[in-house]
Amino acid sequence: MVKMTRIDSPSALEHYRRAIKEKRAKYVKTVSVCGGTGCQAHECGAVYEALRAALDENGLAKTVELRQTGCHGFCEMGPLMVIQPSGIFYKKVSPEDIENIVEASLKGNKVVEELVYEDPVSGEDIKKESQIPFYKKQKRLLMSMNGKIDPCNIEDYLAQDGYSALVKTLFEMEPTEVIDEVENAGLRGRGGAGVPTASKWKAARKAIARDGIKYVLCNADEGDPGAYMDRSLLEGNPHAVLEGMIIGAYAIGANEGYIYVRHEYPLAVDNLLVAIDQARELNLLGDDILGSGFSFDINVSIGGGAFVCGESTALMASIEGRIGEPRVKHIHTAEKGLYQRPTNLNNVETWANVSLIINQGAAKYKRVGTKNSTGTKIFSLVGAINNTGLVEVPMGITLREIIYDIGGGVPKGKKFKAVQTGGPSGGCLPESLLDTPVDFDRLYDVGSMMGSGGMIVMDEGTCMVDIARYFVDFLCDESCGKCVPCREGLKQMLYIIEDITEGRGTLEQLDLLKELAEVMRDTSLCGLGQTAANPVLSTLEYFENEYLEHIKMKKCRAGVCKSLITFNINPKKCTGCMRCRKACPVGAIKGKKKEAHIIVQEKCEKCGICFEVCEYKAVVRK
Amino acid sequence: MKKELSPEVVAVEKHGAERSHLIRILHEVQREYNYLPEKALRNIAAMMDISLVDVYGVATFFRSFSLEPKGKHMVTCCMGTACHVRNSGGVLDEAKRHLGIEPGETTGDMLFSLETVNCLGACALGPVVVVDDKYYGEMTPARVRKVLKKVAEEEGRGQDDQD
Numbered sequence: 001m002v003k004m005t006r007i008d009s010p011s012a013l014e015h016y017r018r019a020i021k022e023k024r025a026k027y028v029k030t031v032s033v034c035g036g037t038g039c040q041a042h043e044c045g046a047v048y049e050a051l052r053a054a055l056d057e058n059g060l061a062k063t064v065e066l067r068q069t070g071c072h073g074f075c076e077m078g079p080l081m082v083i084q085p086s087g088i089f090y091k092k093v094s095p096e097d098i099e100n101i102v103e104a105s106l107k108g109n110k111v112v113e114e115l116v117y118e119d120p121v122s123g124e125d126i127k128k129e130s131q132i133p134f135y136k137k138q139k140r141l142l143m144s145m146n147g148k149i150d151p152c153n154i155e156d157y158l159a160q161d162g163y164s165a166l167v168k169t170l171f172e173m174e175p176t177e178v179i180d181e182v183e184n185a186g187l188r189g190r191g192g193a194g195v196p197t198a199s200k201w202k203a204a205r206k207a208i209a210r211d212g213i214k215y216v217l218c219n220a221d222e223g224d225p226g227a228y229m230d231r232s233l234l235e236g237n238p239h240a241v242l243e244g245m246i247i248g249a250y251a252i253g254a255n256e257g258y259i260y261v262r263h264e265y266p267l268a269v270d271n272l273l274v275a276i277d278q279a280r281e282l283n284l285l286g287d288d289i290l291g292s293g294f295s296f297d298i299n300v301s302i303g304g305g306a307f308v309c310g311e312s313t314a315l316m317a318s319i320e321g322r323i324g325e326p327r328v329k330h331i332h333t334a335e336k337g338l339y340q341r342p343t344n345l346n347n348v349e350t351w352a353n354v355s356l357i358i359n360q361g362a363a364k365y366k367r368v369g370t371k372n373s374t375g376t377k378i379f380s381l382v383g384a385i386n387n388t389g390l391v392e393v394p395m396g397i398t399l400r401e402i403i404y405d406i407g408g409g410v411p412k413g414k415k416f417k418a419v420q421t422g423g424p425s426g427g428c429l430p431e432s433l434l435d436t437p438v439d440f441d442r443l444y445d446v447g448s449m450m451g452s453g454g455m456i457v458m459d460e461g462t463c464m465v466d467i468a469r470y471f472v473d474f475l476c477d478e479s480c481g482k483c484v485p486c487r488e489g490l491k492q493m494l495y496i497i498e499d500i501t502e503g504r505g506t507l508e509q510l511d512l513l514k515e516l517a518e519v520m521r522d523t524s525l526c527g528l529g530q531t532a533a534n535p536v537l538s539t540l541e542y543f544e545n546e547y548l549e550h551i552k553m554k555k556c557r558a559g560v561c562k563s564l565i566t567f568n569i570n571p572k573k574c575t576g577c578m579r580c581r582k583a584c585p586v587g588a589i590k591g592k593k594k595e596a597h598i599i600v601q602e603k604c605e606k607c608g609i610c611f612e613v614c615e616y617k618a619v620v621r622k
Numbered sequence: 623m624k625k626e627l628s629p630e631v632v633a634v635e636k637h638g639a640e641r642s643h644l645i646r647i648l649h650e651v652q653r654e655y656n657y658l659p660e661k662a663l664r665n666i667a668a669m670m671d672i673s674l675v676d677v678y679g680v681a682t683f684f685r686s687f688s689l690e691p692k693g694k695h696m697v698t699c700c701m702g703t704a705c706h707v708r709n710s711g712g713v714l715d716e717a718k719r720h721l722g723i724e725p726g727e728t729t730g731d732m733l734f735s736l737e738t739v740n741c742l743g744a745c746a747l748g749p750v751v752v753v754d755d756k757y758y759g760e761m762t763p764a765r766v767r768k769v770l771k772k773v774a775e776e777e778g779r780g781q782d783d784q785d
Binding site for chain 2: 037038040041042075076078222223224225226227228231232263264265301302303304305306307318319320321322323324380382383384388389420423454456458461462467470471474478480583585586605607608609612613
């Protein structure tokens with residue numbers, strides 16, 4: 001890296017940017033190895049090291065640029081590698097493949113066939129990243145940068161024209177103009193509720209700070225299970241979030257900021273701290289940013305593993321070092337937030353959108369999306385889906401397009417059952433609603449919500465009553481306990497649903513569930529409690545049949561609810577291989593070698609291991 | 623004899639005594655001791671001039687803190703929605719049975735602690751089990767048992783197998 005010096009004017013920044021670009025012109029090829037958490041679990045670090053060594057050995061280090069980037073999104077296929085400018089895409093790369101890659105694609109311009117992605121639908125080999133169906137229908141305005149930059153090297157971000165929106169903001173725009181631009185762009189909060197960002201900024205700008213201190217915060221307490229886009233943005237492109245926050249702070253008139261990150265995301269914290277240090281060194285953060293006279297600095301605050309801390313007032317309490325309990329909302333955080341001072345809080349993805357709006361202007365920004373939901377949204381497409389990963393799509397795209405065209409549909413020939421959006425506050429939508437366009441208002445209309453962007457696909461092997469139980473159990477655990485409707489209501493709800501999943505349910509309990517849901521919605525203190533019943537209400541609405549089957553017929557059609565299923569061995573298929581007998585953790589399987597085994601029902605704990613290990617499909621789950 | 627500073631003294635000196643650093647300090651102290659001993663909480667309260675009740679409140683509110691000593695190996699089962707629909711419940715049940723403990727508990731030999739986490743954001747790999755810092759993806763009840771056995775064997779505590 002060039003020695004970093006303090007930059008005190010826009011022209012000095014442009015000079016520095018040119019120097020970086022010139023220095024890089026010598027590279028003929030660039031290799032990006034994904035270093036996101038998903039790929040790290042697949043040992044991408046070893047791939048990177050092996051490639052680094054191979055480049056040195058082959059004398060390629062001066063012409064081939066190697067970069068470990070953040071998450072590319074296609075986690076299912078990791079570790080991922082992309083070679084530019086040709087755009088060659090390799091999946092599931094291991095250190096043993098490096099030799100072949102160097103010979104074929106780096107010394108030459110050929111493709112290593114066995115590492116090429118094969119389209120599971122057409123069976124075709126697809127060599128280039130941009131041609132892969134998973135990427136093709138996406139609109140990767142935010143995510144595309146992840147594959148281009150090393151998050152720990154600010155020069156990469158600058159080489160992609162990073163911080164140019166900040167320059168424009170500080171030197172060409174008045175604070176109110178910035179807010180107007182964001183308002184015209186129609187940006188809505190990506191964290192869940194979809195509140196217009198500009199209205200929050202206006203309120204915080206208007207609020208009077210008695211001692212002159214206002215705060216700008218970033219909510220990176222991504223607690224919705226099944227959602228990880230914020231983590232990927234922070235890990236892969238932290239400067240985009242920082243740039244957005246500095247612009248927002250300028251618009252609001254704040255000089256101090258905090259990013260509240262879950263402690264479960266250690267890599268995001270590390271990359272963020274590096275990014276902040278580098279930005280400070282270059283004078284993009286701190287006193288008198290770029291010589292503009294505007295000062296702003298950012299601290300990182302780490303959570304302690306409490307879901308409720310994603311709620312604004314709980315988050316602020318936690319930053320102050322107190323228990324993360326929410327407070328009543330009639331006092332607005334825009335006036336009295338962190339330390340009782342005017343505070344503005346936006347989510348990671350919202351902040352990342354800001355520089356995009358300033359750079360291209362509101363008019364162009366809102367060409368993507370629908371009238372009331374502009375821009376793109378990143379979803380984590382997970383569960384029973386072929387192409388698991390992060391997808392960034394224009395708002396207004398249908399659920400069907402996301403699940404089938406991008407996600408490649410449900411694997412193993414199973415049938416689609418439901419898609420869950422909006423995390424524990426959202427709902428489960430059935431096949432008949434798959435043509436619903438994805439935007440804030442339409443998802444709300446059908447009983448779910450955008451939420452932070454988790455999209456969990458469920459197939460026929462998922463029991464919808466069990467899913468309702470799962471979310472209620474989750475929330476029961478995560479309720480902070482401050483208000484009664486949430487704390488006690490969830491507990492009662494869980495008792496009822498457990499009755500149903502364990503075969504003790506009655507029809508009257510369904511009415512009781514609905515009544516409880518209403519009380520919780522109307523009387524809980526914060527959003528967690530007010531929306532806690534959504535997973536129950538939406539499954540009751542769209543999958544009532546399954547509830548009725550559990551109650552009346554004591555049957556779980558998905559084979560999930562343990563009390564309602566049994567495991568048996570089909571003697572005609574059993575070869576007496578002893579595999580299940582050895583594997584059974586409770587010794588419930590009897591039988592001699594080469595004779596059909598039987599399961600002793602009194603001992604069986606229904607763990608399903610026998611079902612899993614049997615190679616002859618002799619174990620039957622009913 | 624050279625007297626070493628306790629982890630809580632080091633952490634408070636490093637970050638300062640403002641209350642906003644409490645959670646970070648607790649994280650660091652826990653990393654050193656493997657849990658939060660009462661003595662350390664008392665010291666932190668005194669050094670930071672916060673009442674012990676408040677320190678205790680924060681240490682018990684957040685699920686990542688433990689007031690009990692933890693085992694040598696942390697086994698964390700992800701219970702996120704994506705893992706759930708791929709049978710993380712079965713994986714956790716087997717981990718519980720195999721170790722003979724509930725989530726939040728530690729085995730009698732102090733070798734394993736079992737925890738659950740709401741989502742690690744590694745949904746593509748689900749169900750995920752993390753042992754210490756290593757991620758194990760696409761877990762099944764049978765596979766998690768194998769992983770746990772292997773770790774125990776590496777410690778020279780391969781149990782007498784009933785299998």
